[in-house]
Amino acid sequence: MSSLLTNTSAMTALQTLQSTNKNLATTQNRIATGERVSTASDNAAYWSIATGMKAQSGALSAVKDSLGFGAAVVDTAVTGLEEGIKLAEQIMQKYVAREQDGVDTAAIDAEIVELKAQMVSIATSSDFEGQNLISAGGAAVNIVSSYTAAGGVTTVTVAAYDLEGESATMLDAASSQTALDAMRAAAATMGASKARIDSQLEFTGKLMDAIDRGVGVLVDADMNAESARLSALQTQQQLGIQALSIANQNSQSILSLFR
Known part of the structure; x- marks a missing residue:
């Protein structure tokens, strides 16, 4: 019809x-x-999961920045401490040489004074953006190392070491040896902390990549x-x-x- x-x-x-x-x-x-899921109306379940994962990835980006900053602070301190150890070894050698009869003790004492002054200079200049772990006024630094929605923020604490003050305790060969042992122990501790931070930094980068891949599977x-x-x-x-x-x-x- x-x-x-x-x-x-x-x-x-x-x-x-x-x-x-x-x-x-x-x-x-x-x-x-x-994106095949760009709004909640496209797929509410996938959109919700992807939004949460993106938020976590953003938080991990901040963690990665913190780890990078912390690694730089610790690396600066370790570098300064290693140089301080070299100077401490020279100071101890000077004290040993000073015990020999007939040597110019005044000249040796002058060298020791200069070496100690150099140690102090290294300690005060081992600064990264206001953070100094080996100066007299140095304080421990807390570094954000991870974040999860359930557990929140986790931090790593790296203790400070007073290299500047340690140089003042070196009065003879024996005390210099004691100070040198303390410096080596502090350097080993900071080195271990730096290795942990570097490992966590690498893992955080890989974790962010994994999250981004997961989001891509859901919404790309x-x-x-x-x-x-x-x-x-x-x-x-x-x-x-x-x-x-x-x-x-x-x-x-x-x-x-x-x-």
Whole structure:
């Protein structure tokens, strides 16, 4: 039955075209954003998980920055302490040489004074952005090492060592040996802390990569598939427009019945 008021073919063609346009808009959005789940309405479960994982990745980025800063502070201190140990060894040698009869003790004492002054200079200059672990006023530094939603923030504490004050205790060969042993122990402790920080820094980077891959699996669009879908939908859209045009022409054919 042909009806002038109700064009069933046009209605069907219009619904099909509207559906095609909707799918085409979705595909174009995926291509533009690179995501198949960009809003909660796309997939509420995946969007919620991905949002939480992105937040964790952001927190880990801050952890990575903290570890990098902490590694630089400790590395600066270890470098200064190693140089201080070399000077302490020279001081101890001078004290031993001073015990030999006939040597110029005044000259040796002058050398010792200069070596101690150099130790103090190294201690005070081993500073990184206001953080100094081996000066007289140095304090322990707390470094954020990890973060989890359940456990919160975890920190690593690196103790300070007063290299500047230690130089003042070197009064003879025996006390110099004691101070040297203390310096070596402090350097070993800081070195172990630096190794831990470096390891945690590497792990944090890998963990961030793993989280990003997990988010990608949930929300990233397959661009190859979307490209093929775009071509198909564009073809469907053109055919839908033609179908709607043909359906609308049916009303015009009714006029020929009255001529």
